[in-house]
Amino acid sequence: MRSLSRRHFLEDASKTGIALGANLAFGGHIFGQSPAANAGQPIRIYADSRRTLAPIHPEVFGSFLEHLGRAIYEGIYDPQSKLSDANGFRKDVLEEIKKLGVPLIRYPGGNFVSGYNWLDGIGPKASRPAVLDKAWNSINSNEFGTDEFLAWCRLVGTEPLLGLNLGTGTAEQAAALVEYCNLEKGTRWSDLRRKNGISEPYKVQKWCLGNEMDGPWQIGHMTAAEYGLKAADAARQMRYADPSLKLVACGSSGPGMPTYLEWDREVLEQCYDYVDAISLHRYFTNAEETGGDSSKFLAMNLSMERQIDEVAAVCDMVRGHKRSPKKLWLSFDEWNVWYRARSGDAMNGHRQSAPHLLEEVYNLEDALLVGGLINSLIRKAERVQLACLAQLVNVIAPIMTNPNGLLRQTIYYPYSWALEFARGSALELLVESSTYDVPGMGAVSYVDAAGTYQADTGKIALFLLNRDLAKPHQVEIVWEGSSPRAGDARVLTGSDLKATNTFEAPSRVVPQKAEKASGTPSRSSFELPPRSYTVVEWSL
Numbered sequence: 001m002r003s004l005s006r007r008h009f010l011e012d013a014s015k016t017g018i019a020l021g022a023n024l025a026f027g028g029h030i031f032g033q034s035p036a037a038n039a040g041q042p043i044r045i046y047a048d049s050r051r052t053l054a055p056i057h058p059e060v061f062g063s064f065l066e067h068l069g070r071a072i073y074e075g076i077y078d079p080q081s082k083l084s085d086a087n088g089f090r091k092d093v094l095e096e097i098k099k100l101g102v103p104l105i106r107y108p109g110g111n112f113v114s115g116y117n118w119l120d121g122i123g124p125k126a127s128r129p130a131v132l133d134k135a136w137n138s139i140n141s142n143e144f145g146t147d148e149f150l151a152w153c154r155l156v157g158t159e160p161l162l163g164l165n166l167g168t169g170t171a172e173q174a175a176a177l178v179e180y181c182n183l184e185k186g187t188r189w190s191d192l193r194r195k196n197g198i199s200e201p202y203k204v205q206k207w208c209l210g211n212e213m214d215g216p217w218q219i220g221h222m223t224a225a226e227y228g229l230k231a232a233d234a235a236r237q238m239r240y241a242d243p244s245l246k247l248v249a250c251g252s253s254g255p256g257m258p259t260y261l262e263w264d265r266e267v268l269e270q271c272y273d274y275v276d277a278i279s280l281h282r283y284f285t286n287a288e289e290t291g292g293d294s295s296k297f298l299a300m301n302l303s304m305e306r307q308i309d310e311v312a313a314v315c316d317m318v319r320g321h322k323r324s325p326k327k328l329w330l331s332f333d334e335w336n337v338w339y340r341a342r343s344g345d346a347m348n349g350h351r352q353s354a355p356h357l358l359e360e361v362y363n364l365e366d367a368l369l370v371g372g373l374i375n376s377l378i379r380k381a382e383r384v385q386l387a388c389l390a391q392l393v394n395v396i397a398p399i400m401t402n403p404n405g406l407l408r409q410t411i412y413y414p415y416s417w418a419l420e421f422a423r424g425s426a427l428e429l430l431v432e433s434s435t436y437d438v439p440g441m442g443a444v445s446y447v448d449a450a451g452t453y454q455a456d457t458g459k460i461a462l463f464l465l466n467r468d469l470a471k472p473h474q475v476e477i478v479w480e481g482s483s484p485r486a487g488d489a490r491v492l493t494g495s496d497l498k499a500t501n502t503f504e505a506p507s508r509v510v511p512q513k514a515e516k517a518s519g520t521p522s523r524s525s526f527e528l529p530p531r532s533y534t535v536v537e538w539s540l
């Protein structure tokens with residue numbers, strides 16, 4: 001076990017109570033404080049397609065692939081597999097991700113990126129070195145590198161978000177990679193790309209300036225001031241190569257960090273003028289943070305919203321210091337549930353290629369919280385313009401592979417609904433919900449709601465989490481201004497919060513068709529089962 005792991009900080013956070021008091025009224029106006037006082041009352045949601053919060057940037061439902069465990073090797077790339085194409089790309093995985101419509105994918109890390117030399121992963125495969133990756137104590141054959149990833153992205157139809165090594169790497173090497181990817185020809189690095197057989201530049205727009213540099217576990221960990229200066233230097237050099245880049249500075253790894261927010265402030269004091277956004281990361285547990293209390297666990301998305309508000313406040317404070325006209329947006333580029341498969345933290349001798357690391361098995365309650373987290377990202381669409389479900393394949397992932405095919409874990413479903421339905425603008429819903437008391441958090445709404453509206457198609461979607469573990473709740477939707485037609489509804493629910501999908505039983509936790517809303521066009525209602533996440537469509 002590393003002396004200072006991510007887990008260490010999570011445990012610390014739970015001891016000190018950091019990040020647990022959330023803006024509990026979020027997700028709706030709350031009436032009543034005690035469950036007894038308002039139990040049985042219908043939950044009412046007032047919606048109006050004219051009342052929107054902000055456009056939803058499609059990149060807010062991005063994902064992440066790191067050179068970690070079996071994400072790349074045996075995940076998306078497996079030249080030995082009968083399921084792969086001539087490039088070695090797993091065809092079934094590629095098709096699945098394409099079908100899902102993942103708009104953006106972060107690569108190559110994560111912790112991995114802080115020790116990665118991108119030059120090892122380009123050029124003829126036979127001359128690429130096998131390298132010991134010290135972030136995860138694994139062997140990287142380097143058979144899959146930048147060019148393979150960018151070719152794969154094109155096939156999938158997704159946008160790359162490339163991470164840069166600001167741990168062992170230099171600002172000069174970061175700018176060289178931009179030159180390799182984005183310049184047409186006539187320079188050392190663009191000509192190297194052409195020599196490697198890629199004549200057209202990739203024009204990669206979005207880049208992460210390092211990863212979790214505040215973490216003592218990070219290769220090249222440094223102080224906020226040191227990192228802020230290095231990020232500014234890298235950004236300046238990168239923009240000489242391509243001024244159109246969108247750059248994300250590395251923010252605090254989460255509210256459990258002792259330097260939380262202070263890190264972000266110091267970093268931005270150094271590099272505010274050179275970047276467009278700052279990153280946030282968060283992994284939720286139904287252990288340290290909740291003591292295993294599932295009703296508290298299902299409220300943890302509210303603490304994600306508090307984190308967003310706090311980091312945005314720091315950005316705006318630095319903006320004020322600098323009298324800057326520029327407002328930073330937020331990149332929540334790692335979020336998920338993750339607490340069981342922590343073996344990657346340990347120096348446990350898995351020095352091999354594609355070890356089984358972080359193969360978290362997700363259950364129903366994890367999927368319900370992922371639904372809640374999606375609701376929070378919708379509600380925070382104005383500020384969070386990019387986010388990545390961490391990760392996508394085999395490593396804390398909705399999609400798992402084995403030699404014969406793939407498996408959709410429980411969290412796949414709420415994520416796929418976000419990709420399919422959460423388009424257009426976020427709706428400003430007014431929610432009246434009964435509440436329950438969560439230790440350390442106060443009154444939390446039983447029903448958490450978010451909505452989206454696409455003005456061009458007239459489509460509306462409502463996303464509803466029923467946190468009540470025992471009871472269904474009747475929900476009444478009151479349409480104001482217009483009366484859309486109720487469409488289909490799907491629900492993810494079950495009697496066992498701990499139920500999982502496996503290769504042997506892949507359909508234990510899958511969506512079911514839910515009953516259609518009934519009533520008048522302006523007031524319709526339906527029932528949300530206990531322990532459920534529902535998406536309902538309407539059209540104008």
Ligand code: AHR
Binds near residue numbers: 066334
């Ligand atoms: O996603 C797994 C790891 O979690 C990433 O490598 C790191 O950035 C974070 O700590």
